[in-house]
Amino acid sequence: MTRQLRSRLLGIGRAAGTRSESGGIRFFALALASLLLALSAAAVIAAPSIEASRANRMSAGQLVRADTPAASTVLVKMAIDHLQEGRQYTVVFLSPVGDGAPLPPGLDAWPARGTAVVSPELLREGAGQRVSGRYGEIAGTIGAAGLADATELLAYVRPAQDVDPNDNNAVAVSGFGGSDPVMPRENLHWLLADQDLLPGGLVALLVVLGLVPSLLLALVASGVAAHSRDRRDALVTALGGRVPHRLWIAVGEAWVPVSLGAAGAVAVIAWFTAADRRLPIVDYVVSAADIRGLWWAFALCAVAAAAFVLCVAVLRSAFSAFSRSGNRTLRELAGRTHRARVVLFPCFVLLAAWGPSLFSSQQLLHVLTGYAGLVGAVLTMPAAIGVGVAAMGRALASAGRDRQQPALLTSGRRMAFRPEATARQVFGVCACIFFLLFALTMQSNFASNAGEANSFIKEHGYSLVEVHPRGQVTSAEVDEFVAAVPDGIEVVAYTRPATEPTAPIRLTGTCPALTALTLPCSAEQQALRVDPAEDALAAWLRSSGDGRKPALTTGLGAPSSALAEGSISLLAFTFNGDDIAAGVLNNAGAVFPYGAATSVPGESWYIGAVPPLEQSGWITLIGGFGLAVLILATGLGLAGEFLRFGRSIAPLSVLTGNRRIYWRAAALVSLLPLTTAVAGGFLVGYVVVRPMARTSVNLITPTFVAICCGAALFAGIVVWSWSAAAAVSSADRWRPGRGDD
Helix, strand or coil: CHHHHHHHHHHHHHHHHHHHHHHHHHHHHEEEEEEEHHHHHHHHHHHHHHHHHHHHHHCCCCCCCCEECCCCEEEEECCCCCCCCCCCCEEEEEEECCCCCCCCCCCCCCCCCCEEEEEEHHHCCCCHHHHHHCCCEEEECCCCCCCCCCCCEEEEEHHHHCCCCCCCEEEEEEEECCCCCCCCEEECCCHHHHHCCCHHHHHEEEEEHHHHHHHHHHHHHHHCCCHHHHHHHHHHHCCCHHHHHHHHHHHHHHHEEEEHHHHHHHHHHHHHHCCCCEEEEEEEEEHHHHCCCCCHHHHHHHHHHHHHHHHHHHHHHHHHHHHHHHHHHHHHHHHHHHHHHHHHHHHHHHHHHEEEEEEHCCCHHHHHHHHHHHHHHHHHHHHHHHHHHHHHHHHHHHHHHHEEEEEEHHHHHHCCCHHHHHHHHHHHHHHHHHHHHHHHHHHHHCCCHHHHHHHHHHHHHCEEEEEEEEECCHHHHHHHHHCCCCCEEEEEEEEECCCCCCCCCEEEEEEHHHHHHCCCCCCCCCCCCCCCCCCCHHHHHHHCCCCCEEEEEECCHHHHCCCCCCCCCCEEEEECCCCCCCCHHHHHHHHHCCCCEEEECCHHHHHHHHHHHHHHHHHHHHHHHHHHHHHHHHHHHHHHHHHHHHHHHHHHHHHHHHHHHHHHHHHHHHHHHHHHHHHHHHHHHHHHHHHCCCCCCCCHHHHHEEEEEEEHHHHHHHHHHHHHHHHHHHHHHCCCCCCCC
């Protein structure tokens, strides 16, 4: 084959790709497939690199204990704090000993006594909770070298009084950094590491919900507008062309959109490597420095994605006759099992919905029954959708015949006689929806404590808050704390014997404070039982007594009078039951040596469930991407199916002189199956996976379902409009006897 002939064949393919009535849809499909495949592959490569970079920065926070007393060390005492309704984070109290005391990573100089240096993300998230005064005056922010990532919450505090070297929780450190695994209390970032996804979990999500859907989109895009390609190949073969000639024509048709898609992916990747970017939903900042060194791998991703899409499109075009004969066996097998799958579909749904209830939640069969029903529903639901669409097609055909509506008649009959094709096209969407709902349900189980905490907090709010000063405190500091609390908030001390859970709880406070709690104001201790449902105090008592009606004793006096061996527990509350503003008590607690920890009844359950709740954002983000890709793949496949059908009804539109027939037919052939698959997938998927839930927490929110259904409807409308317009253009060029029908 000469060079001139190859050039002409490429030109023929390029012209065929732009001038055919379906060329625009095929062009868009190939470009989109190349773009998304390259981005998905780049994300899979970037994730391990980001994890490795975070691990290296975490290793820099390893504490190197001073084996022998040294002149230059730093005393480190770590505590745990949290923002209201946020995840826990580490607060590091530092006291340098000697002029050569090692600086922790992220600091250039020691802050002054009574000041703090916090991470930028903590300063941003805590702006509405007065975090700037929680640990004293903010002297600056921690540098990037001292943070595992840009979204880490971390605080370095140099207390006004040096850390006591005899404190059991204090560690003398001679340096920072090491290669040991991140262990609790042995690393500045141990708490963040404990809250991370399982190793490899993010990569698995990106592969299953990102890369695989993109590969399916590439396969679907290569088959869009196959009828135009088949007619062209038949003509080339009739003129004496061979397989190499068809290959070069297919390359000419596909290389431009594929190259544009790869170039678009390169532009997106370059945007991410130019500066730090914050991802939506998960609120995670992707560090440009972590991925900038992978430019060569990203370039290979773009080239490999373009090569894959081009090869699939070219080989499918050149060997279309062979692929049709090779797929015939599979299609015949699918046709023989179609009826069985339709019959088994409701059986699997019933098995998943009610089967687990037949066994104890502790039995293995409880889990296996739910999984069997889920897998069976995934495999059989597309066939049921195909039968349902076919039934609707027969009804529409009957209505079209009675009302003399050609669009309803022809489209209905087309739908009625192609249930297997509909099932194949919607399988990917159904499978992705089921997997996404299953993953969110399992993540809800990991956050089971949040259900109890949310119900507790919603009922009682933040009108009563526990305050626990850290470290040893004095009566003067307690009095100073009480004086620093804003007007409208009262403070009492409480004593709860740790060794006697059934012993009465003693409240000590001023007469106005005790009266506000509906407790007797007397210098003599009085036993009193309170109904746990009466007010916030009763709710707090219930949480302290595991649901029992606890006994109370009251003592009149200042809260500081209950100080015992340097420790005290306080309760702050409002007279009228209004919530105490976030951060107010923490800022007042800055008078204590190491600040104060605050919590409300049930909040300890919630903050423990925050990491799984935040991790579910990754499932939503990546799963939403995969679902969007599969919706596009299904929509493009249905559009290609309609374009083939549209040419067959061209004579009808010419005879009737009515172009609106295409718009109605496109809505039935392409829009209806897609919206049915998405809506039905969410409905049936929720019924199937909900019995697997072990908590009241439900991450499958109406907002999430509405957004997914809305996106499917929008994509369906775009595909419907585009395919209908392409079919109208095809009808305008139709002539009798050209073999187009």
